Amino acid sequence: MAIPAEGQEPRMRLDNLTLARKEGWLRFVNTAARTPPEPLNRPQLEALRGAAFDDYNRQRREWHANLGPIKTPQLAALHEDLWDIVDSNAQDGDKPKGAVAIDAFPGLGKTTSVLDFAKKYHRREVAERGAETGEGHERWPVCRVGLTGNTGMVGFNRAMLAFFAHPGMSRGSAAQYSHRALDCVLTCETKLLIIDDLHFLRWRNTVGVEISNHFKYIANEFPVTLIFVGVGLAARGLFSEGSTYDDAVIAQTGRRTTKLEMQPFNVDSDAGRHEWRNLLLALEQRIVLAEKRPGMLADALSDYLFARSTGHIGSLMTLIIRGCHRAVRTGHEHLDRELLDQVKNDAASEKARQELQSAFDAGRLATKLGRAG
Numbered sequence: 001m002a003i004p005a006e007g008q009e010p011r012m013r014l015d016n017l018t019l020a021r022k023e024g025w026l027r028f029v030n031t032a033a034r035t036p037p038e039p040l041n042r043p044q045l046e047a048l049r050g051a052a053f054d055d056y057n058r059q060r061r062e063w064h065a066n067l068g069p070i071k072t073p074q075l076a077a078l079h080e081d082l083w084d085i086v087d088s089n090a091q092d093g094d095k096p097k098g099a100v101a102i103d104a105f106p107g108l109g110k111t112t113s114v115l116d117f118a119k120k121y122h123r124r125e126v127a128e129r130g131a132e133t134g135e136g137h138e139r140w141p142v143c144r145v146g147l148t149g150n151t152g153m154v155g156f157n158r159a160m161l162a163f164f165a166h167p168g169m170s171r172g173s174a175a176q177y178s179h180r181a182l183d184c185v186l187t188c189e190t191k192l193l194i195i196d197d198l199h200f201l202r203w204r205n206t207v208g209v210e211i212s213n214h215f216k217y218i219a220n221e222f223p224v225t226l227i228f229v230g231v232g233l234a235a236r237g238l239f240s241e242g243s244t245y246d247d248a249v250i251a252q253t254g255r256r257t258t259k260l261e262m263q264p265f266n267v268d269s270d271a272g273r274h275e276w277r278n279l280l281l282a283l284e285q286r287i288v289l290a291e292k293r294p295g296m297l298a299d300a301l302s303d304y305l306f307a308r309s310t311g312h313i314g315s316l317m318t319l320i321i322r323g324c325h326r327a328v329r330t331g332h333e334h335l336d337r338e339l340l341d342q343v344k345n346d347a348a349s350e351k352a353r354q355e356l357q358s359a360f361d362a363g364r365l366a367t368k369l370g371r372a373g
Helices: 022-030 042-047 050-064 073-088 110-129 153-164 174-188 206-221 245-255 270-286 302-309 313-330 347-361
Strands: 099-103 142-146 192-196 225-230 257-260
Touching: 022 110, 022 142, 022 153, 050 313, 073 099, 073 110, 073 225, 073 257, 099 110, 110 142, 110 192, 110 225, 142 153, 153 174, 153 206, 174 206, 206 225, 270 302, 270 313, 302 313, 302 347, 313 347
Parallel strands: 099 225, 099 257, 142 192, 192 225
Antiparallel strands: none
16 A cells, blocks of 8 residues: 655545544644645736746636635535534433434535544534543544445444454454444544434345444444434434334334434525525635636526526535646636536436426526525
8 A cells, every 4th residue: 555655635545535544633623724736817827938938727626625614504504403413412421312314315514524523523522521531542533334235233243343443353253343433433432423324224124124223222232322324214214113123122212312304405495595596606705716716606507507507505515526637727717608508417316407408498487586486
């Protein structure tokens, strides 16, 4: 494995496994916010030569690829709910902690929002309590585990041990892994356990019941708040009462779980249109293009961008980021419909695009304030 060069920026060492290991998580938490490249106008850009021009465009590529997160109303509301729940879970050890499930469609920013909250929580805990526990161990306020389609109890506990870099993660029984994981949580005073991609778990089979029982065990024995993140969790039975034994076992997890949702943007009211406009204005401020102008997104492209993204922030960010890269690469240096029509977006948004665009063209839908929708 290649070793990063001495003095290399921590951000440049982040990899696809960053959030699965405590060292990577710490880099994610402590890496400073990016500094945007200096905005240049067209003559200033054209005055750059050779390596200076290439370096400036490299800076812009990296900047545009990492425009988020944006503090949307959805993100702010989710954070308020999470602070309520997590802070109220500071009970004594004889009380089980209430869990949280973020259940929303893809492309609404649920994972991004949860990770942003967890970063703030980690920083707060370390600032208040120190980087080490009273016994001199490393303090890790947050642990994140991502599920796959075949995750069982052994795999889940091993993933927890891998996060903490526990030497006993390669050999042992499910019970031994579980006890080691509990030891890590207690030793490192972990308070938040994020379980991402919970929809990959097959609830209605033996593995699902075992994992559900294990979540109950964690809620009872581990001093942590569980935060589940997934798609269609209600439809998979996480919150439902069951009539069979297996259903009832699974429903116990739902009985202790608070469901939180994230909704797409809508333009059915002036309040919704106002939120959509504010989002586009925030994005405008972050874009670094030589011919960017006020209202480039919020005025000239408001309806178009809603039709292309269906109000899903993930789809919008994908379109804007790809558009910025094309604008830099081709020298177009601004975003307009002509350029964005050449940019491909996710399949779900492209499928719904025509119907929404027809509604805008016919006047049945509008993103501008004061217009009937």
